[in-house]
Amino acid sequence: MAAPAHNEGKHLGPAQYVLIWVVLMVLTGATLAVWKTPMSDGLRISAALGIATVKAALVALFFMHLYEHGGASRLVLVTSMMFVALLIGLTLADNATRFPYANPPSSSPQDEVPFTNAPPPSNVPPPPLRARPEPAYQGH
Amino acid sequence: MATEAPSAHLAHHFPDLQTQEHAARLGMWLFLATEILLFTVLFTAYAVYRYLFPGAFDEASKLAHVSMGATNTVVLITSSLTVALGIHYARQGDKRKTVGLLAVTIAFGAVFMVLKGFEYHHHWVDGQLPGKFYHFTGLTGPGVSMYFTIYFLMTGLHGLHVLIGMGVLAWIALRAARGEFSREYSTPVELGGLYWHLVDLIWIFLFPLLYLV
Numbered sequence: 565m566a567a568p569a570h571n572e573g574k575h576l577g578p579a580q581y582v583l584i585w586v587v588l589m590v591l592t593g594a595t596l597a598v599w600k601t602p603m604s605d606g607l608r609i610s611a612a613l614g615i616a617t618v619k620a621a622l623v624a625l626f627f628m629h630l631y632e633h634g635g636a637s638r639l640v641l642v643t644s645m646m647f648v649a650l651l652i653g654l655t656l657a658d659n660a661t662r663f664p665y666a667n668p669p670s671s672s673p674q675d676e677v678p679f680t681n682a683p684p685p686s687n688v689p690p691p692p693l694r695a696r697p698e699p700a701y702q703g704h
Numbered sequence: 705m706a707t708e709a710p711s712a713h714l715a716h717h718f719p720d721l722q723t724q725e726h727a728a729r730l731g732m733w734l735f736l737a738t739e740i741l742l743f744t745v746l747f748t749a750y751a752v753y754r755y756l757f758p759g760a761f762d763e764a765s766k767l768a769h770v771s772m773g774a775t776n777t778v779v780l781i782t783s784s785l786t787v788a789l790g791i792h793y794a795r796q797g798d799k800r801k802t803v804g805l806l807a808v809t810i811a812f813g814a815v816f817m818v819l820k821g822f823e824y825h826h827h828w829v830d831g832q833l834p835g836k837f838y839h840f841t842g843l844t845g846p847g848v849s850m851y852f853t854i855y856f857l858m859t860g861l862h863g864l865h866v867l868i869g870m871g872v873l874a875w876i877a878l879r880a881a882r883g884e885f886s887r888e889y890s891t892p893v894e895l896g897g898l899y900w901h902l903v904d905l906i907w908i909f910l911f912p913l914l915y916l917v
Contacts, residue, residue: 605762619908628897644736
């Protein structure tokens with residue numbers, strides 16, 4: 565490996581740390597400013613998450629030394645971010661493509677609906693069975 | 705060059721301290737990745753319920769105490785600065801400044817937890833609690849109590865991490881005070897600092913999501 569034996573020159577000093585802290589404070593102010601500004605919901609979330617991502621990147625790169633060390637640690641963080649995106653993205657995509665009534669009606673104690681165990685009306689003929697049931701299938 | 709006396713901190717299976725430090729740092733990052741994924745599950749729950757109840761989350765998040773949340777954001781980011789400076793001075797072998805900055809960081813953590821406690825207390829007396837314990841009459845409707853379930857789960861797990869981080873930093877400050885770290889060896893200070901920064905990172909996302917949007 566041709567990694568430099570000494571990367572002391574890349575170490576940040578207290579002045580740089582304080583500068584990054586100032587930037588983080590300004591971005592925190594920006595987050596609050598976005599909150600005060602009237603705008604659409606989607607835009608507000610995008611702006612808030614965008615600012616948060618920039619702040620997180622500053623912390624990870626400089627406070628957590630990824631900028632000066634890099635290497636495999638960066639790969640670990642990027643990989644975990646990929647899984648974060650997969651988990652949140654695919655779960656949301658699942659919810660966004662469901663039928664609306666898949667949302668349970670009593671998912672909050674404020675809208676309790678009486679629950680009934682009564683069987684469905686019997687004058688409706690049951691759905692036809694499969695012509696040839698598969699013996700291995702145990703579901704439902 | 706190769707005849708240098710091996711450091712007391714060097715484990716026998718590493719050729720030199722630098723390799724050992726790289727391995728330790730990578731191991732810490734792998735642990736942090738699992739922590740990120742642990743929180744991601746809760747972030748996913750947040751995303752799903754926010755998607756299902758956009759109006760309820762919008763209204764319920766207005767009940768969050770933004771001023772305390774914002775103060776806590778400033779407190780945590782500043783504590784990240786102090787721990788970063790602590791690591792800097794630990795690398796330089798400045799024991800006094802390292803211990804001092806770590807102590808300041810722990811104090812910031814304590815301020816964070818106290819403010820969080822006040823917030824929890826307010827929600828508690830107002831009945832803004834998860835699930836069936838929700839009895840706040842000022843805002844009702846489907847999904848409102850779900851916001852508070854997510855709120856308490858996320859801030860609760862984060863608060864637990866703050867407490868653990870304070871413990872880790874206290875242990876490291878104690879070791880630093882005993883003079884265990886030097887210019888050549890300060891890896892534990894750095895790893896403990898990484899954990900603390902992660903706690904800050906999580907809060908950077910929690911604050912806007914729970915309090916503002």
